[in-house]
Amino acid sequence: MNQDELKAVFDQQAPGYERQQQRLAPVHDGLYFQLQWILSGLPRSARILCVGLGAGAELSYLAGRFPGWSFTAVEPSEAMLSACRRRAETEGFASRCMFHEGYLESLPDVEPHDAATCFMVSQFMLDPEVRSRFFHAIAMRLRTDGILVSADLASEVGSIEYQALLRTWVTMLHAADVPPGALEKTHAAWTKDVAMLPPGEVKSIIERGGFDRPVQFYQAGFVHAWFARRLVQQDAG
Ligand SMILES: C[S@@+](CC[C@H](N)C(=O)[O-])C[C@H]1O[C@@H](n2cnc3c(N)ncnc32)[C@H](O)[C@@H]1O
Structure with missing residues (x-):
């Protein structure tokens, strides 16, 4: 699927997406729970980049636990981003969010982030080089030792x-x-x-994107998750 086809799929899925995800809640609960502790050492006013956040489950989880943090929400599907914005308004944290409908490439130049989340997104990039470049684009939006937390089917x-x-x-x-x-x-x-790949291959794709020795911290069924710090040395990509 190319980017436009994928966007159309998620536009279509958006209305029922949160309800559908509820059925998988126990699979994701452990992921969110650990996300909180992986990022818990960040400053009180940390800036978090959420890439491909769909209806905003990971954003909502973090916003509820870290009231001083602000968020950049990057999501190409208009319908998903609207659902995410509604959730942020209902839950009272919309004022701490910058919503960007589109891709990282079109995100305006903003201050570097302390951490990024990217859950169930890179798995749709079938070409490993494209997938590595995607992680590199995330790395370029982080401060030098910023943390990436990424999850994918593997x-x-x-x-x-x-x-x-x-x-x-x-x-x-x-x-x-x-x-x-x-x-x-x-x-x-x-x-x-x-792009269902063995976990070790996903790990090296993240590494090639400019992250230091990703640590796999989670598996539930096919869902695997890693965290890693951005390498200090980065080329333009
Ligand atoms: C399977 S959903 C995951 C949503 C959310 N992260 C979650 O875990 O519930 C994948 C999301 O990634 C978005 N997406 C796809 N390609 C993307 C890209 N290149 N950059 C950012 N987001 C992308 C889709 O529009 C969709 O909302």
Whole structure:
């Protein structure tokens, strides 16, 4: 899928996205919980870049726990960003957010951020070089030792572990009432549209983007997450 097609998919998914994600809440809860502690040493007035934040789950989690922090929300899907803005207004933290409808490339020059989150976004970049450049673009928006926390689907497609996780994942999505062909359908969609790579490969893609030895701190099903500090030396990319 190219960027426009992906944007159209998320525009379409936006109305039901939060409700759909609720079903996976336990998978994400541990991720958010640790995110809070990974970033807890940042200054009281830290600036956080949230890239591809959809309806704003990670933003809401952090904004509720760190009342002095401000956020730059980067999201190409207009419908997703509107849902995120509504959530920020309802929960009372919209005044601490700068909403940018678009990509990192079009984000105006703003002060460097102390940290960035990027959850379930880079997995849609099928070309590893493009994916590395995406992480590099995030690195360039961070202060020199800024922290990236990134999460993506990851696995060695076709391995025994992959087959076993796929069965569990699809059963979980359908609340155990798995329709015929669901397993094959999910596998086919992921093979076509998701860069499902072994966790070690995702780690080196992040590293090549300009981050120091990413640490994998989380796995729940296919969801894997890493944190890493921006390398001091950065070239223009
Ligand atoms: C699967 S959703 C994840 C949303 C949210 N981070 C979460 O974990 O619930 C992926 C989001 O990334 C956005 N996205 C896709 N490509 C992007 C890119 N190159 N830069 C920023 N956001 C992107 C999509 O519009 C979509 O809202």
